[in-house]
Amino acid sequence: NAGVTQTPKFQVLKTGQSMTLQCAQDMNHEYMSWYRQDPGMGLRLIHYSVGAGITDQGEVPNGYNVSRSTTEDFPLRLLSAAPSQTSVYFCASSLWLWETQYFGPGTRLLVL
């Protein structure tokens, strides 16, 4: 199993541009989440999904959209990038909500 994969590994955007961060898992997990990690801030939950077609907001959802059309994929969309969205983004999946999380390798995003 590949586990949780994320693409791209690194991205540079200009303010106002949009992009999609990809996340996929092959463990048949129902639950998937997106976190951002900033220096000294730990991980903060952006959005999460409890199954295909079901998403909900986390702690810091503004500026981000998600959808879950399949069990495997959970893309994160930045609608209009801002410098404040410069961060490392992690996708995670789990069998049950808030049980053991399996993390992807992360996407480093720089917004200029």
Place this chain on the structure above:
Amino acid sequence: SQQGEEDPQALSIQEGENATMNCSYKTSINNLQWYRQNSGRGLVHLILIRSNEREKHSGRLRVTLDTSKKSSSLLITASRAADTASYFCATDARRLVFGQGTRLTINP
């Protein structure tokens, strides 16, 4: 505000010594988890301890949970250079909330 808070923020010890880090939280939980993050990498799950458990072991790791004090500790025995990483606790209130982490450095 963060649900889980790790202490200390940074810890530096000699190889072979034991490392202890603590996590405090504010509200009732179902379980508490510890994760490790090597520099620039994703988080790796270490141990999950449920609210009705008091202690759990995994290899050189020992986790305790005191729900009356709303605190947990992670002990790494006989530390190795490869244990150098950041360690996070995560608690499940309405959602899974991570603390800011303890940066552990093992000096050879």
